[in-house]
Amino acid sequence: MSTLPDFSLLQSFVTVAQELNFRRSAERLALDQSALSRRIQRLEAQLGYPLLERTTREVLLTQAGQNFYNSALHLLDDYVQSINDSRRIAEGRSGHVRVGYMAFAATELMPHAVARFEQRHPDISLALRYMRTQGQKIAIANDEIDVGFMIGPYDNSDCHSVLLSSELLYVVTPRSHPLLRKSHIEPDDLQNVPLILGDMAEWGEFRYRLADLFSRSGIDLTPTLEASNTLALIGLVSAGLGVTIYPESLIGFLGRTVETRPIIHPDYRSRTVLAWKRNNRSRAVLHFVETAKKQGTRR
Template sequence: MPALPELSLLHSFVTVAQELNFRRSAERLAIDQSALSRRIQKLEANLGYQLFERTTREVLLTPAGQLYFRRATSILADCARSITEARSVAEGRTGRVRIGYMAFAATELMPQAVMRFGAKHPDVALELQYMRTQGQKLALANDEIDVGFMIGPYENSDCHSLLLATERLYVVMPRGHPLLRKHQLDPGDIASSDLILGDMTEWGEYRYRLDDLFNQVGIALQPKLEASNTLALIGLVSAGLGVTVYPESLIGFLGRNVEVRPIFEETFRSRTVLVWKRTNRSRALLQFVDVAKRRGVSR
Protein backbone atom coordinates (compact mmCIF):
# COMPACT_ATOMS: atom_id res chain seq x y z
CA MET A 1 0.00 0.00 0.00
CA PRO A 2 1.53 3.37 -0.98
CA ALA A 3 2.25 5.90 1.74
CA LEU A 4 -0.58 8.36 2.30
CA PRO A 5 0.23 12.01 1.60
CA GLU A 6 0.43 14.53 4.40
CA LEU A 7 -2.74 16.51 5.07
CA SER A 8 -0.85 19.76 4.48
CA LEU A 9 -0.03 18.59 0.95
CA LEU A 10 -3.65 17.62 0.33
CA HIS A 11 -4.85 20.98 1.61
CA SER A 12 -2.39 22.82 -0.62
CA PHE A 13 -3.42 20.77 -3.66
CA VAL A 14 -7.14 21.37 -3.08
CA THR A 15 -6.55 25.10 -2.68
CA VAL A 16 -4.62 25.30 -5.98
CA ALA A 17 -7.24 23.14 -7.71
CA GLN A 18 -9.93 25.57 -6.55
CA GLU A 19 -8.05 28.73 -7.52
CA LEU A 20 -6.09 27.42 -10.52
CA ASN A 21 -3.66 30.15 -9.64
CA PHE A 22 -0.50 29.68 -7.54
CA ARG A 23 -0.25 33.30 -6.42
CA ARG A 24 -3.81 33.48 -5.08
CA SER A 25 -3.47 30.03 -3.56
CA ALA A 26 -0.28 31.01 -1.75
CA GLU A 27 -2.04 34.08 -0.36
CA ARG A 28 -4.92 31.95 0.91
CA LEU A 29 -2.49 29.54 2.57
CA ALA A 30 -0.29 32.37 3.91
CA ILE A 31 2.91 30.84 2.50
CA ASP A 32 5.41 31.81 -0.20
CA GLN A 33 4.52 30.89 -3.75
CA SER A 34 7.79 28.99 -4.10
CA ALA A 35 6.96 26.95 -0.96
CA LEU A 36 3.55 26.12 -2.42
CA SER A 37 5.15 24.99 -5.68
CA ARG A 38 7.47 22.70 -3.72
CA ARG A 39 4.49 21.18 -1.90
CA ILE A 40 2.70 20.38 -5.16
CA GLN A 41 5.90 18.92 -6.63
CA LYS A 42 6.38 16.76 -3.51
CA LEU A 43 2.79 15.53 -3.72
CA GLU A 44 3.13 14.67 -7.42
CA ALA A 45 6.40 12.87 -6.70
CA ASN A 46 4.75 10.87 -3.91
CA LEU A 47 1.80 9.94 -6.12
CA GLY A 48 3.87 9.21 -9.22
CA TYR A 49 1.75 11.20 -11.64
CA GLN A 50 1.11 14.81 -12.65
CA LEU A 51 -1.81 16.72 -11.12
CA PHE A 52 -1.52 20.04 -12.97
CA GLU A 53 -0.62 21.25 -16.43
CA ARG A 54 1.24 24.53 -16.08
CA THR A 55 1.92 27.16 -18.72
CA THR A 56 2.98 30.75 -18.38
CA ARG A 57 -0.66 31.77 -18.79
CA GLU A 58 -2.74 29.19 -16.93
CA VAL A 59 -2.88 26.25 -14.57
CA LEU A 60 -5.15 23.32 -15.40
CA LEU A 61 -5.94 20.05 -13.69
CA THR A 62 -4.94 16.89 -15.53
CA PRO A 63 -7.61 14.17 -15.82
CA ALA A 64 -5.93 12.38 -12.91
CA GLY A 65 -5.84 15.68 -11.04
CA GLN A 66 -9.58 16.18 -11.56
CA LEU A 67 -10.37 12.77 -10.05
CA TYR A 68 -7.88 13.28 -7.24
CA PHE A 69 -9.39 16.70 -6.48
CA ARG A 70 -12.83 15.18 -5.93
CA ARG A 71 -11.42 12.46 -3.67
CA ALA A 72 -9.10 14.83 -1.78
CA THR A 73 -11.94 17.27 -1.14
CA SER A 74 -13.98 14.44 0.35
CA ILE A 75 -11.03 13.25 2.45
CA LEU A 76 -10.44 16.70 3.91
CA ALA A 77 -14.16 17.14 4.64
CA ASP A 78 -14.24 13.73 6.38
CA CYS A 79 -11.16 14.63 8.37
CA ALA A 80 -12.64 17.93 9.51
CA ARG A 81 -15.91 16.21 10.39
CA SER A 82 -14.14 13.48 12.36
CA ILE A 83 -12.21 16.10 14.33
CA THR A 84 -15.45 17.90 15.19
CA GLU A 85 -17.26 14.69 16.11
CA ALA A 86 -14.36 13.42 18.21
CA ARG A 87 -14.19 16.77 20.02
CA SER A 88 -17.90 16.46 20.83
CA VAL A 89 -17.28 12.99 22.30
CA ALA A 90 -14.23 14.18 24.22
CA GLU A 91 -16.25 17.04 25.70
CA GLY A 92 -19.20 14.75 26.52
CA ARG A 93 -21.64 16.54 24.19
CA THR A 94 -22.17 13.39 22.10
CA GLY A 95 -21.36 9.71 22.46
CA ARG A 96 -23.12 6.89 24.29
CA VAL A 97 -23.41 5.39 27.75
CA ARG A 98 -24.35 1.70 28.11
CA ILE A 99 -26.30 1.19 31.33
CA GLY A 100 -27.11 -2.02 33.16
CA TYR A 101 -29.80 -2.04 35.83
CA MET A 102 -31.55 -4.56 38.09
CA ALA A 103 -35.17 -4.65 39.29
CA PHE A 104 -34.74 -2.51 42.40
CA ALA A 105 -33.36 0.39 40.32
CA ALA A 106 -35.92 0.03 37.53
CA THR A 107 -38.76 1.89 39.22
CA GLU A 108 -37.06 5.12 40.27
CA LEU A 109 -33.28 5.37 40.44
CA MET A 110 -32.49 4.47 36.84
CA PRO A 111 -35.47 6.23 35.18
CA GLN A 112 -34.91 9.42 37.16
CA ALA A 113 -31.19 9.46 36.30
CA VAL A 114 -31.97 8.87 32.62
CA MET A 115 -34.58 11.65 32.62
CA ARG A 116 -32.26 14.18 34.26
CA PHE A 117 -29.30 13.22 32.07
CA GLY A 118 -31.35 13.43 28.88
CA ALA A 119 -32.48 16.94 29.78
CA LYS A 120 -28.88 18.10 30.21
CA HIS A 121 -27.20 16.05 27.47
CA PRO A 122 -29.78 15.37 24.75
CA ASP A 123 -27.22 14.33 22.12
CA VAL A 124 -25.66 11.52 24.18
CA ALA A 125 -27.25 8.14 23.42
CA LEU A 126 -28.22 5.98 26.41
CA GLU A 127 -28.45 2.21 25.92
CA LEU A 128 -30.38 0.45 28.70
CA GLN A 129 -30.13 -3.25 29.47
CA TYR A 130 -31.89 -5.10 32.26
CA MET A 131 -29.63 -7.68 33.94
CA ARG A 132 -29.20 -9.13 37.39
CA THR A 133 -26.35 -7.86 39.55
CA GLN A 134 -23.98 -10.76 38.87
CA GLY A 135 -24.49 -10.31 35.14
CA GLN A 136 -23.65 -6.62 35.43
CA LYS A 137 -20.37 -7.43 37.17
CA LEU A 138 -19.35 -9.68 34.29
CA ALA A 139 -20.55 -7.17 31.69
CA LEU A 140 -18.47 -4.41 33.29
CA ALA A 141 -15.39 -6.62 33.37
CA ASN A 142 -15.87 -7.44 29.68
CA ASP A 143 -16.55 -3.79 28.72
CA GLU A 144 -20.06 -4.68 27.57
CA ILE A 145 -21.65 -1.94 29.71
CA ASP A 146 -20.23 1.31 31.04
CA VAL A 147 -22.10 1.59 34.32
CA GLY A 148 -24.43 -0.55 36.39
CA PHE A 149 -27.16 -0.09 39.00
CA MET A 150 -26.49 -3.07 41.30
CA ILE A 151 -27.41 -4.57 44.62
CA GLY A 152 -24.65 -3.52 46.99
CA PRO A 153 -22.30 -3.33 48.59
CA TYR A 154 -19.75 -4.07 45.89
CA GLU A 155 -16.02 -3.85 46.46
CA ASN A 156 -13.66 -4.34 43.54
CA SER A 157 -10.29 -2.64 43.09
CA ASP A 158 -10.98 -2.22 39.37
CA CYS A 159 -14.23 -0.31 39.92
CA HIS A 160 -15.69 2.75 41.56
CA SER A 161 -18.79 2.05 43.66
CA LEU A 162 -21.20 4.77 44.78
CA LEU A 163 -24.05 4.16 47.23
CA LEU A 164 -27.24 5.58 45.71
CA ALA A 165 -29.96 4.35 48.06
CA THR A 166 -30.51 2.31 51.19
CA GLU A 167 -34.08 1.06 51.52
CA ARG A 168 -36.13 -0.45 54.31
CA LEU A 169 -37.29 -4.03 53.70
CA TYR A 170 -40.98 -4.89 53.75
CA VAL A 171 -42.89 -8.12 54.18
CA VAL A 172 -45.38 -8.61 51.34
CA MET A 173 -48.49 -10.62 52.34
CA PRO A 174 -51.84 -11.61 50.88
CA ARG A 175 -54.80 -9.53 51.97
CA GLY A 176 -56.21 -10.71 55.28
CA HIS A 177 -52.96 -12.30 56.46
CA PRO A 178 -52.73 -12.54 60.30
CA LEU A 179 -49.47 -10.55 60.39
CA LEU A 180 -51.30 -7.51 59.04
CA ARG A 181 -52.66 -6.97 62.55
CA LYS A 182 -49.19 -5.65 63.43
CA HIS A 183 -48.02 -2.25 62.19
CA GLN A 184 -44.44 -3.41 61.90
CA LEU A 185 -42.80 -6.80 61.97
CA ASP A 186 -39.62 -8.28 63.33
CA PRO A 187 -37.45 -10.94 61.64
CA GLY A 188 -38.98 -13.66 63.78
CA ASP A 189 -42.39 -13.01 62.23
CA ILE A 190 -41.00 -13.90 58.83
CA ALA A 191 -39.32 -17.04 60.15
CA SER A 192 -42.66 -18.33 61.43
CA SER A 193 -44.41 -17.80 58.07
CA ASP A 194 -44.38 -19.74 54.81
CA LEU A 195 -41.76 -17.91 52.79
CA ILE A 196 -41.69 -17.36 49.02
CA LEU A 197 -38.44 -16.06 47.50
CA GLY A 198 -36.87 -15.48 44.13
CA ASP A 199 -34.80 -18.42 42.94
CA MET A 200 -31.01 -18.41 43.12
CA THR A 201 -30.58 -18.23 39.35
CA GLU A 202 -32.30 -14.87 38.92
CA TRP A 203 -32.28 -13.52 42.49
CA GLY A 204 -28.96 -14.86 43.75
CA GLU A 205 -27.41 -11.57 44.89
CA TYR A 206 -30.55 -10.51 46.75
CA ARG A 207 -30.89 -13.95 48.33
CA TYR A 208 -27.29 -13.77 49.59
CA ARG A 209 -28.01 -10.38 51.17
CA LEU A 210 -31.20 -11.63 52.81
CA ASP A 211 -29.46 -14.73 54.14
CA ASP A 212 -26.72 -12.56 55.66
CA LEU A 213 -29.21 -10.24 57.35
CA PHE A 214 -31.29 -13.02 58.85
CA ASN A 215 -28.24 -15.05 59.86
CA GLN A 216 -27.05 -12.05 61.88
CA VAL A 217 -30.14 -12.41 64.09
CA GLY A 218 -29.91 -16.19 64.25
CA ILE A 219 -32.50 -17.07 61.61
CA ALA A 220 -31.88 -19.40 58.67
CA LEU A 221 -34.24 -18.68 55.78
CA GLN A 222 -35.94 -21.73 54.32
CA PRO A 223 -38.32 -20.79 51.51
CA LYS A 224 -41.35 -22.96 50.89
CA LEU A 225 -41.58 -21.87 47.25
CA GLU A 226 -39.27 -20.13 44.76
CA ALA A 227 -40.02 -18.23 41.55
CA SER A 228 -37.88 -16.54 38.91
CA ASN A 229 -39.72 -13.25 38.38
CA THR A 230 -41.67 -10.59 40.23
CA LEU A 231 -45.03 -11.40 38.64
CA ALA A 232 -44.83 -15.03 39.73
CA LEU A 233 -43.71 -14.09 43.25
CA ILE A 234 -46.58 -11.66 43.73
CA GLY A 235 -49.01 -14.10 42.17
CA LEU A 236 -48.01 -16.80 44.63
CA VAL A 237 -48.29 -14.39 47.56
CA SER A 238 -51.68 -13.03 46.48
CA ALA A 239 -52.92 -16.64 46.18
CA GLY A 240 -52.27 -17.05 49.89
CA LEU A 241 -49.34 -19.45 49.57
CA GLY A 242 -46.95 -17.42 51.72
CA VAL A 243 -45.14 -14.12 52.18
CA THR A 244 -42.09 -12.56 50.58
CA VAL A 245 -39.62 -9.74 51.35
CA TYR A 246 -39.16 -6.75 49.05
CA PRO A 247 -37.30 -3.44 49.25
CA GLU A 248 -39.28 -0.23 49.57
CA SER A 249 -38.70 0.87 45.94
CA LEU A 250 -40.99 -1.90 44.66
CA ILE A 251 -43.81 -1.52 47.18
CA GLY A 252 -45.82 0.92 45.06
CA PHE A 253 -45.86 -1.49 42.09
CA LEU A 254 -47.23 -4.64 43.70
CA GLY A 255 -50.93 -4.33 42.85
CA ARG A 256 -54.10 -4.50 44.94
CA ASN A 257 -54.10 -8.12 46.06
CA VAL A 258 -51.20 -7.85 48.53
CA GLU A 259 -50.41 -5.68 51.53
CA VAL A 260 -47.13 -4.82 53.23
CA ARG A 261 -45.58 -4.12 56.60
CA PRO A 262 -42.05 -2.82 57.31
CA ILE A 263 -39.49 -4.98 59.11
CA PHE A 264 -38.60 -3.23 62.34
CA GLU A 265 -34.86 -3.94 62.32
CA GLU A 266 -32.55 -1.06 61.44
CA THR A 267 -29.96 -3.20 59.68
CA PHE A 268 -32.56 -4.86 57.46
CA ARG A 269 -32.08 -2.69 54.42
CA SER A 270 -31.37 -3.16 50.73
CA ARG A 271 -28.61 -1.08 49.14
CA THR A 272 -28.33 0.02 45.55
CA VAL A 273 -24.93 1.07 44.23
CA LEU A 274 -23.74 2.62 40.99
CA VAL A 275 -20.61 0.91 39.65
CA TRP A 276 -18.23 1.77 36.81
CA LYS A 277 -14.65 0.84 35.88
CA ARG A 278 -11.84 3.08 37.06
CA THR A 279 -10.18 2.91 33.64
CA ASN A 280 -13.28 4.20 31.83
CA ARG A 281 -12.68 7.94 31.53
CA SER A 282 -15.41 8.65 28.97
CA ARG A 283 -16.64 12.19 29.53
CA ALA A 284 -20.23 11.12 28.78
CA LEU A 285 -20.00 8.34 31.38
CA LEU A 286 -18.59 10.64 34.04
CA GLN A 287 -21.34 13.15 33.32
CA PHE A 288 -23.94 10.40 33.75
CA VAL A 289 -22.37 9.38 37.07
CA ASP A 290 -22.48 13.00 38.21
CA VAL A 291 -26.17 13.25 37.36
CA ALA A 292 -27.05 9.90 38.95
CA LYS A 293 -25.23 10.56 42.21
CA ARG A 294 -27.12 13.80 42.81
CA ARG A 295 -30.04 11.55 43.75
CA GLY A 296 -27.98 10.80 46.87
CA VAL A 297 -28.49 8.24 49.59
CA SER A 298 -32.07 8.08 50.77
CA ARG A 299 -34.59 6.13 52.78
Protein backbone atom coordinates in the same frame (compact mmCIF):
# COMPACT_ATOMS: atom_id res chain seq x y z
CA MET B 1 4.69 5.43 -4.01
CA SER B 2 6.47 4.46 -0.79
CA THR B 3 4.89 7.07 1.48
CA LEU B 4 1.51 8.78 1.58
CA PRO B 5 1.35 12.55 1.05
CA ASP B 6 1.11 14.55 4.25
CA PHE B 7 -1.82 16.76 5.18
CA SER B 8 -0.18 20.06 4.16
CA LEU B 9 0.40 18.83 0.60
CA LEU B 10 -3.19 17.66 0.23
CA GLN B 11 -4.52 20.92 1.65
CA SER B 12 -2.34 22.94 -0.69
CA PHE B 13 -3.44 20.98 -3.75
CA VAL B 14 -7.15 21.20 -2.87
CA THR B 15 -6.83 24.97 -2.46
CA VAL B 16 -5.12 25.35 -5.87
CA ALA B 17 -7.71 23.05 -7.47
CA GLN B 18 -10.48 25.28 -6.12
CA GLU B 19 -8.87 28.59 -7.07
CA LEU B 20 -7.01 27.53 -10.24
CA ASN B 21 -4.76 30.47 -9.41
CA PHE B 22 -1.47 30.24 -7.50
CA ARG B 23 -1.54 33.83 -6.23
CA ARG B 24 -5.00 33.56 -4.67
CA SER B 25 -4.22 30.09 -3.37
CA ALA B 26 -1.02 31.30 -1.71
CA GLU B 27 -2.93 34.13 -0.04
CA ARG B 28 -5.51 31.69 1.35
CA LEU B 29 -2.77 29.45 2.71
CA ALA B 30 -0.59 32.33 3.98
CA LEU B 31 2.34 31.11 1.84
CA ASP B 32 4.43 32.71 -0.87
CA GLN B 33 3.83 31.44 -4.39
CA SER B 34 7.21 29.76 -4.71
CA ALA B 35 6.64 27.72 -1.52
CA LEU B 36 3.18 26.70 -2.75
CA SER B 37 4.58 25.73 -6.15
CA ARG B 38 7.22 23.55 -4.45
CA ARG B 39 4.50 21.80 -2.44
CA ILE B 40 2.54 20.95 -5.58
CA GLN B 41 5.71 19.71 -7.31
CA ARG B 42 6.58 17.54 -4.30
CA LEU B 43 3.06 16.08 -4.25
CA GLU B 44 3.20 15.28 -7.96
CA ALA B 45 6.62 13.70 -7.50
CA GLN B 46 5.31 11.49 -4.69
CA LEU B 47 2.27 10.45 -6.70
CA GLY B 48 4.20 9.90 -9.93
CA TYR B 49 1.80 11.76 -12.22
CA PRO B 50 0.86 15.42 -12.96
CA LEU B 51 -2.14 16.98 -11.26
CA LEU B 52 -2.07 20.40 -12.92
CA GLU B 53 -1.44 21.84 -16.37
CA ARG B 54 0.25 25.24 -16.05
CA THR B 55 0.56 27.93 -18.72
CA THR B 56 1.46 31.58 -18.43
CA ARG B 57 -2.23 32.46 -18.43
CA GLU B 58 -4.07 29.67 -16.62
CA VAL B 59 -3.95 26.64 -14.37
CA LEU B 60 -6.03 23.58 -15.22
CA LEU B 61 -6.59 20.23 -13.58
CA THR B 62 -5.49 17.15 -15.45
CA GLN B 63 -8.00 14.32 -15.65
CA ALA B 64 -6.06 12.53 -12.91
CA GLY B 65 -5.93 15.79 -10.97
CA GLN B 66 -9.71 16.17 -11.12
CA ASN B 67 -10.21 12.65 -9.81
CA PHE B 68 -7.58 13.15 -7.10
CA TYR B 69 -9.20 16.46 -6.09
CA ASN B 70 -12.61 14.83 -5.61
CA SER B 71 -11.12 12.09 -3.43
CA ALA B 72 -8.80 14.44 -1.51
CA LEU B 73 -11.68 16.84 -0.79
CA HIS B 74 -13.73 14.04 0.80
CA LEU B 75 -10.65 12.83 2.68
CA LEU B 76 -9.97 16.28 4.14
CA ASP B 77 -13.64 16.74 5.04
CA ASP B 78 -13.62 13.38 6.82
CA TYR B 79 -10.37 14.30 8.56
CA VAL B 80 -11.77 17.57 9.87
CA GLN B 81 -15.02 15.84 10.88
CA SER B 82 -13.11 13.13 12.76
CA ILE B 83 -11.16 15.80 14.65
CA ASN B 84 -14.37 17.60 15.63
CA ASP B 85 -16.16 14.36 16.55
CA SER B 86 -13.22 13.20 18.65
CA ARG B 87 -13.04 16.60 20.37
CA ARG B 88 -16.71 16.34 21.31
CA ILE B 89 -16.10 12.86 22.75
CA ALA B 90 -13.00 14.03 24.65
CA GLU B 91 -14.99 16.93 26.10
CA GLY B 92 -17.89 14.66 27.04
CA ARG B 93 -20.34 16.36 24.66
CA SER B 94 -20.98 13.21 22.64
CA GLY B 95 -20.29 9.52 22.96
CA HIS B 96 -21.97 6.33 24.10
CA VAL B 97 -22.71 4.87 27.54
CA ARG B 98 -23.82 1.26 28.11
CA VAL B 99 -25.93 0.95 31.26
CA GLY B 100 -26.81 -2.24 33.12
CA TYR B 101 -29.60 -2.27 35.69
CA MET B 102 -31.42 -4.77 37.89
CA ALA B 103 -35.07 -4.88 38.94
CA PHE B 104 -34.77 -2.75 42.08
CA ALA B 105 -33.33 0.15 40.06
CA ALA B 106 -35.81 -0.22 37.19
CA THR B 107 -38.68 1.73 38.73
CA GLU B 108 -37.01 4.93 39.98
CA LEU B 109 -33.23 5.19 40.11
CA MET B 110 -32.39 4.20 36.55
CA PRO B 111 -35.31 5.90 34.73
CA HIS B 112 -34.87 9.18 36.62
CA ALA B 113 -31.12 9.19 36.01
CA VAL B 114 -31.65 8.46 32.31
CA ALA B 115 -34.27 11.21 31.94
CA ARG B 116 -32.05 13.80 33.60
CA PHE B 117 -28.98 12.66 31.66
CA GLU B 118 -30.70 12.84 28.26
CA GLN B 119 -31.95 16.32 29.11
CA ARG B 120 -28.45 17.52 29.96
CA HIS B 121 -26.48 15.52 27.37
CA PRO B 122 -28.73 15.00 24.34
CA ASP B 123 -25.85 14.06 22.03
CA ILE B 124 -24.63 11.16 24.19
CA SER B 125 -26.43 7.93 23.33
CA LEU B 126 -27.44 5.41 25.99
CA ALA B 127 -27.90 1.65 25.67
CA LEU B 128 -29.91 0.11 28.52
CA ARG B 129 -29.63 -3.57 29.39
CA TYR B 130 -31.50 -5.44 32.10
CA MET B 131 -29.10 -7.74 33.96
CA ARG B 132 -28.93 -9.46 37.31
CA THR B 133 -26.32 -8.08 39.71
CA GLN B 134 -23.86 -10.94 39.20
CA GLY B 135 -24.18 -10.58 35.44
CA GLN B 136 -23.40 -6.87 35.70
CA LYS B 137 -20.21 -7.56 37.64
CA ILE B 138 -19.03 -9.89 34.89
CA ALA B 139 -20.13 -7.50 32.13
CA ILE B 140 -18.23 -4.57 33.68
CA ALA B 141 -15.09 -6.72 34.04
CA ASN B 142 -15.38 -7.75 30.37
CA ASP B 143 -16.09 -4.16 29.18
CA GLU B 144 -19.53 -5.16 27.95
CA ILE B 145 -21.24 -2.39 29.94
CA ASP B 146 -19.83 0.86 31.31
CA VAL B 147 -21.90 1.32 34.48
CA GLY B 148 -24.25 -0.88 36.47
CA PHE B 149 -27.10 -0.30 38.91
CA MET B 150 -26.69 -3.31 41.18
CA ILE B 151 -27.44 -4.66 44.63
CA GLY B 152 -24.75 -3.50 47.02
CA PRO B 153 -22.42 -3.22 48.64
CA TYR B 154 -19.87 -4.00 45.95
CA ASP B 155 -16.19 -4.06 46.91
CA ASN B 156 -13.83 -4.66 44.01
CA SER B 157 -10.36 -3.20 43.62
CA ASP B 158 -10.89 -2.74 39.87
CA CYS B 159 -14.14 -0.77 40.27
CA HIS B 160 -15.53 2.36 41.81
CA SER B 161 -18.97 2.16 43.42
CA VAL B 162 -21.24 4.73 45.01
CA LEU B 163 -24.30 4.18 47.19
CA LEU B 164 -27.44 5.43 45.48
CA SER B 165 -30.13 4.25 47.88
CA SER B 166 -30.59 2.46 51.18
CA GLU B 167 -34.24 1.55 51.50
CA LEU B 168 -36.50 -0.28 53.91
CA LEU B 169 -37.42 -3.89 53.37
CA TYR B 170 -41.14 -4.74 53.37
CA VAL B 171 -43.04 -7.90 54.05
CA VAL B 172 -45.60 -8.50 51.30
CA THR B 173 -48.61 -10.49 52.53
CA PRO B 174 -52.02 -11.67 51.32
CA ARG B 175 -54.97 -9.60 52.41
CA SER B 176 -56.22 -10.44 55.92
CA HIS B 177 -52.90 -12.02 56.90
CA PRO B 178 -52.28 -12.11 60.69
CA LEU B 179 -49.11 -10.00 60.29
CA LEU B 180 -51.29 -7.09 59.15
CA ARG B 181 -52.41 -6.60 62.72
CA LYS B 182 -49.01 -5.02 63.27
CA SER B 183 -48.14 -1.55 61.98
CA HIS B 184 -44.61 -2.73 61.37
CA ILE B 185 -42.76 -6.04 61.39
CA GLU B 186 -39.70 -7.10 63.36
CA PRO B 187 -37.46 -9.90 62.06
CA ASP B 188 -38.60 -12.32 64.77
CA ASP B 189 -42.19 -11.95 63.53
CA LEU B 190 -41.22 -13.95 60.47
CA GLN B 191 -40.23 -17.04 62.42
CA ASN B 192 -42.22 -20.03 61.12
CA VAL B 193 -44.10 -17.92 58.54
CA PRO B 194 -44.20 -19.61 55.09
CA LEU B 195 -41.92 -17.66 52.77
CA ILE B 196 -42.12 -17.31 49.00
CA LEU B 197 -38.87 -16.02 47.52
CA GLY B 198 -37.35 -15.46 44.12
CA ASP B 199 -35.31 -18.42 42.93
CA MET B 200 -31.53 -18.40 43.07
CA ALA B 201 -31.12 -18.28 39.30
CA GLU B 202 -32.85 -14.88 39.01
CA TRP B 203 -32.73 -13.49 42.54
CA GLY B 204 -29.44 -14.91 43.81
CA GLU B 205 -27.80 -11.69 45.00
CA PHE B 206 -30.91 -10.53 46.85
CA ARG B 207 -31.30 -13.96 48.42
CA TYR B 208 -27.71 -13.89 49.66
CA ARG B 209 -28.25 -10.47 51.23
CA LEU B 210 -31.49 -11.54 52.90
CA ALA B 211 -30.01 -14.79 54.20
CA ASP B 212 -27.10 -12.88 55.73
CA LEU B 213 -29.40 -10.38 57.44
CA PHE B 214 -31.81 -12.95 58.85
CA SER B 215 -29.08 -15.36 59.95
CA ARG B 216 -27.76 -12.65 62.26
CA SER B 217 -31.16 -12.75 63.98
CA GLY B 218 -31.07 -16.55 64.12
CA ILE B 219 -33.79 -16.94 61.52
CA ASP B 220 -33.63 -19.62 58.84
CA LEU B 221 -34.75 -18.07 55.55
CA THR B 222 -35.59 -21.30 53.73
CA PRO B 223 -38.56 -20.64 51.41
CA THR B 224 -41.51 -22.97 51.06
CA LEU B 225 -41.97 -21.89 47.45
CA GLU B 226 -39.80 -20.16 44.84
CA ALA B 227 -40.62 -18.26 41.66
CA SER B 228 -38.48 -16.60 39.01
CA ASN B 229 -40.41 -13.38 38.39
CA THR B 230 -42.36 -10.72 40.23
CA LEU B 231 -45.75 -11.59 38.74
CA ALA B 232 -45.48 -15.19 39.92
CA LEU B 233 -44.27 -14.14 43.39
CA ILE B 234 -47.17 -11.74 43.87
CA GLY B 235 -49.62 -14.26 42.46
CA LEU B 236 -48.50 -16.89 44.96
CA VAL B 237 -48.66 -14.41 47.84
CA SER B 238 -52.12 -13.14 46.89
CA ALA B 239 -53.30 -16.76 46.74
CA GLY B 240 -52.48 -17.06 50.44
CA LEU B 241 -49.54 -19.44 50.08
CA GLY B 242 -47.10 -17.33 52.08
CA VAL B 243 -45.36 -13.95 52.28
CA THR B 244 -42.39 -12.47 50.45
CA ILE B 245 -39.91 -9.64 51.06
CA TYR B 246 -39.40 -6.69 48.76
CA PRO B 247 -37.46 -3.41 48.88
CA GLU B 248 -39.42 -0.21 49.29
CA SER B 249 -38.89 0.96 45.70
CA LEU B 250 -41.09 -1.83 44.35
CA ILE B 251 -43.97 -1.52 46.82
CA GLY B 252 -45.91 0.97 44.74
CA PHE B 253 -45.94 -1.43 41.76
CA LEU B 254 -47.37 -4.53 43.44
CA GLY B 255 -51.07 -3.96 42.76
CA ARG B 256 -54.07 -4.24 45.09
CA THR B 257 -54.14 -7.98 45.71
CA VAL B 258 -51.48 -7.85 48.45
CA GLU B 259 -50.64 -5.76 51.51
CA THR B 260 -47.30 -4.60 52.90
CA ARG B 261 -45.66 -3.76 56.20
CA PRO B 262 -42.13 -2.42 56.76
CA ILE B 263 -39.52 -4.45 58.62
CA ILE B 264 -38.22 -2.17 61.35
CA HIS B 265 -34.61 -2.92 62.14
CA PRO B 266 -31.57 -0.65 61.57
CA ASP B 267 -29.69 -3.28 59.56
CA TYR B 268 -32.55 -4.52 57.42
CA ARG B 269 -32.07 -2.39 54.32
CA SER B 270 -31.75 -3.01 50.62
CA ARG B 271 -28.88 -1.06 49.09
CA THR B 272 -28.43 -0.12 45.45
CA VAL B 273 -25.04 1.01 44.18
CA LEU B 274 -23.73 2.30 40.89
CA ALA B 275 -20.48 0.64 39.83
CA TRP B 276 -18.01 1.36 37.02
CA LYS B 277 -14.46 0.37 36.16
CA ARG B 278 -11.67 2.48 37.64
CA ASN B 279 -9.82 2.68 34.33
CA ASN B 280 -12.92 3.80 32.43
CA ARG B 281 -12.21 7.53 32.17
CA SER B 282 -14.68 8.28 29.39
CA ARG B 283 -16.08 11.77 29.96
CA ALA B 284 -19.51 10.55 28.84
CA VAL B 285 -19.43 7.76 31.44
CA LEU B 286 -18.28 10.13 34.18
CA HIS B 287 -21.07 12.55 33.26
CA PHE B 288 -23.57 9.70 33.66
CA VAL B 289 -22.08 8.74 37.02
CA GLU B 290 -22.44 12.30 38.30
CA THR B 291 -26.04 12.46 37.09
CA ALA B 292 -26.93 9.14 38.73
CA LYS B 293 -25.29 10.21 41.99
CA LYS B 294 -27.45 13.34 42.08
CA GLN B 295 -30.58 11.32 41.36
CA GLY B 296 -29.78 8.76 44.03
CA THR B 297 -31.59 9.18 47.36
CA ARG B 298 -30.47 7.70 50.64
CA ARG B 299 -33.81 6.87 52.17
